[in-house]
Structure formats: C-alpha cells, structure tokens
Amino acid sequence: MTYNTLDYAVGDDGVLLLKLNRPEQLNSFTVEMANELVDAFTRASNDDAVRAVVVTGSGKAFCAGMDLTAEGNVFGLDESQWPTMDDMRARLNDPAIFEGVRDTGGRVVLSIFDCKKPVIGAINGAAVGIGATMTLPMDIRLASDKARIGFVFGRIGIVPEACSSWFLPRVVGISQALEWTYMADVFDAQEALRGRLVKAVVPHEQLLDEAMKIARRIATERSAVGIALTRQMMYRNSAQPHPLAAHQVDSLAMFYTSIGDGKEGVKAFLEKRPAQFEGKASEMPSFYPWWE
Known part of the structure; x- marks a missing residue:
C-alpha cells in the first residue's frame, strides 16, 4: 500500500519511525489514515526487519482528532443501517458492518494491540480524541512539554472510542479514566504524567531522541x-x-x-x-x- 497520510521509515537499527503526516491539518484523523495505519502495523508485525516502532506526528501536533470537515457522517459511518449487538458478534467482518458500522479508530487500536513489536508513542503536540486514544495500546508513552491531551468526546455528545474503555482504565485506573472522559478537558503533559498516562515529560526538542533511544535498546539488545x-x-x-x-x-x-x-x-x-x-x-x- 502507498501511504498518503503516513511516513514509514525503517532504520538499520531495526526501529520503524512511523509519522502521522498531515501537518497542515494537524495530522487530523481520516478513514484513509485509519486504513493506512492498520496496514502499517500489520506490515510491521510481519516484517523481521522491524524490531520496534516509534509513532509520532509531523509538524506541531501529534493528532488533533477526527477530521470533522468531511461530508456526510464525519466518522465514515453508514447511517442507513441500524446495527445490533448480534450483528457485531456474528457479522463483524461483513463488508456492510466492517465499512459502515465499525469504529475506524478501534480497528487501528486492534492492529496495534495485535502487533508483535513493541510500540513507543512520542506525543509531540496536541493529541485529542482519537489522537489520545490511539496511544493507549502503545507500550510506552513519552510526551513533549508542549503536548496537550484530551479525551474530549463528551464535548460533542459521543462516547470514548477506539477500545479506550478497555485500555484507559488499565493504564490510569477507573477513577482517573472516568474523570478525564466525564470532564472532556484538554490537559497539559504534566497532568498526563501525574495521571500515569505517560512515562515522562521531555523537552520538546529531545522527545524523538528519547523515544528512539528506548526503541533502539529493545531492538538491538532483546x-x-x-x-x-x-x-x-x-x-x-x-x-x-x-x-x-x-x-x-x-x-x-x-x-x-x-x-x-x-x-x-x-x-x-x-x-x-x-x-x-x-x-x-x-x-x-x-x-x-x-x-x-
């Protein structure tokens, strides 16, 4: 697959640097990006040349959330359907359900979860909505001191997606997960550190180097x-x-x-x-x- 929204580069050290690459749109999430991310993580999982993955954003944002400028249903869903839980259990990969009902962010997160390679998130700027929840299955998260993070779904009347009801309580605990999703605020990197969402807050210009250092150690020594x-x-x-x-x-x-x-x-x-x-x-x- 040719990537239009990602930059995929594997170094001699076995580290894949995967960049969300829509900088002029603050790397906002689209159905195309979702499909490319699923392909990228599946590819990395199956490629022995890749020993570890670092994910970051191009430009000043990590991912500013879903691109809400798309025509029709901005989440890419088919509003002519009335799916049931039985449909989700029995027809999950049926084209009508797969393309018109399944949460695109959830498909990305499941591909990260299934990946055989360790994944390090380098949150370089705004990580909002799916930009925040896609980091949850990443094994180690570092944040730039310029990062801002928000589980903002409540602001627009929807629920946390991308399997975050499974991941977020495991990462930060149920009380913190509920507070952040109820309040739907955008908070700074220090708040993310206090809540144990990230391992460390790093000076912005050092973020990628620190993430790559962790990835290289795993890739070359394990x-x-x-x-x-x-x-x-x-x-x-x-x-x-x-x-x-x-x-x-x-x-x-x-x-x-x-x-x-x-x-x-x-x-x-x-x-x-x-x-x-x-x-x-x-x-x-x-x-x-x-x-x-």
Whole structure:
C-alpha cells in the first residue's frame, strides 16, 4: 500500500519511525489514515526487519482528532443501517458492518494491540480524541512539554472510542479514566504524567531522541521472540479471571524460549558478553497465538 497520510521509515537499527503526516491539518484523523495505519502495523508485525516502532506526528501536533470537515457522517459511518449487538458478534467482518458500522479508530487500536513489536508513542503536540486514544495500546508513552491531551468526546455528545474503555482504565485506573472522559478537558503533559498516562515529560526538542533511544535498546539488545511473547502475555493474561490461565501460557512460553534464544542468553550471561539473539518474530513457537 502507498501511504498518503503516513511516513514509514525503517532504520538499520531495526526501529520503524512511523509519522502521522498531515501537518497542515494537524495530522487530523481520516478513514484513509485509519486504513493506512492498520496496514502499517500489520506490515510491521510481519516484517523481521522491524524490531520496534516509534509513532509520532509531523509538524506541531501529534493528532488533533477526527477530521470533522468531511461530508456526510464525519466518522465514515453508514447511517442507513441500524446495527445490533448480534450483528457485531456474528457479522463483524461483513463488508456492510466492517465499512459502515465499525469504529475506524478501534480497528487501528486492534492492529496495534495485535502487533508483535513493541510500540513507543512520542506525543509531540496536541493529541485529542482519537489522537489520545490511539496511544493507549502503545507500550510506552513519552510526551513533549508542549503536548496537550484530551479525551474530549463528551464535548460533542459521543462516547470514548477506539477500545479506550478497555485500555484507559488499565493504564490510569477507573477513577482517573472516568474523570478525564466525564470532564472532556484538554490537559497539559504534566497532568498526563501525574495521571500515569505517560512515562515522562521531555523537552520538546529531545522527545524523538528519547523515544528512539528506548526503541533502539529493545531492538538491538532483546530477543524478538521473547519480546513478542511478553507483549501479548502482559496484555492478554492480565485480563484473565484467574492466574492459572497465565501459568498455562507462561509455562509454554518459558519452555520454548529456554530452548531457543534462552540458550544464547544464558551463554552470553556466563561469558559476560552481549547476547546475539537469532529468533525471529515471524517464527513464533507453535502455541502462538494461544488465544485463537
């Protein structure tokens, strides 16, 4: 796919720098951008040349939310339909539901969630609406001291989208999630830090360097298979009702990593040298994906 709204660049260090690239529109979100983001994260997940992903925005904004200037339903939805929960359960990928009912931001977030590569969000400016919720499945978020963030859906009479009712309480806790979505305010980076939405607030000119530093360390010093398993284990097992489910998965994950990259890791540790991991995320153990 040719990208019109994104800049996709993979460095020799294995880090994909993915930029939202509509700077004159403050990187506002469109259906086209949604489709391109889904493709980009699917592509990155399947590409062994990509070991980690950094997401940021071109220009002065990260993403200013949905482009509300589109004709018709600005969210790209088909108002001739009257979908039910049964439709969502049984016909989720039916073209009529997929194109006319499913939340576009949710499709993007699910593609990030399913990605086998760690994702770092570098929030360089305004991140509002979908610009805020698309960062929630990113594993580590850094904010520029110029960033402003808002879960502003209540201002225009809609609800938080992009699976944020699943992600946001897990990231910041239910009380903080409800406060931010009820109040629908736009807040600064320090408020995001106090609420534990971001790991750190970084001087604007240092933001991308700091994000790339984290990504490079993961990309060059860690097992691709181990990282891919760890990412899905943390997200999926934490949602299980009993720790036995986690025990079942991590027993298999420990078994297969110990006879794979784990052998090199132990040897390198004993020899006091950097490990040279050869495992590929395209060659996962046979039990992966265990949730299907």
